[in-house]
Amino acid sequence: MPLLQRQIETVNGFCGIPPVGLSLHLPSKPLADMMREMVEAFVDMKIERADISVALYRVSADVGGPKLVKKMSQRLHRAIERMIGTTPDLESNPDKFAIEIMLAAMSGAMRSALEAGGSPAMMRNLREHLVLLCQSYMAAATAKDN
Secondary structure (H helix, E strand, O other), X not given: OHHHHHHHHHHHHHHOOOOOOOOOOOOOOOXXXXXXXXXXXXXXXXHHOHHHHXXXXXXXXXXXXXXXXXXXXXXXXXXXXXXXXXXXXXXXXXXXXXXXXXXXXXXXXXXXXXXXXXXXXXXXXXXXXXXXXXXXXXXXXXXXXX
């Protein structure tokens, strides 16, 4: 399933997971900036070929998609943990469950919008709401008193 893998690898690459065998230096940025850039990369990748994204949702279970998604999601989780760990304004590291919840919220909202045939205006609105959601949630999940 090269298309699904390519989509996942695009987001992984943004988050700092290089191809196997390579290392990558991650620049230090504020958490809010990282969340914005991560969400924008995710949304852009999904809407670049919305027709393919929707088709992949429909057939992924039939062609081994869940196994691939699980493997790539684990890599994405590690990349996000690594990326967040470089922020200069981090109070504490988020736990794995917080990252899973954030990714589930992003994925579910994106899938719903795509399957509804979301207009360009809807996608712009979705992008901004997902940015706000991820920035706010990760700020709360990484707060010292959490």
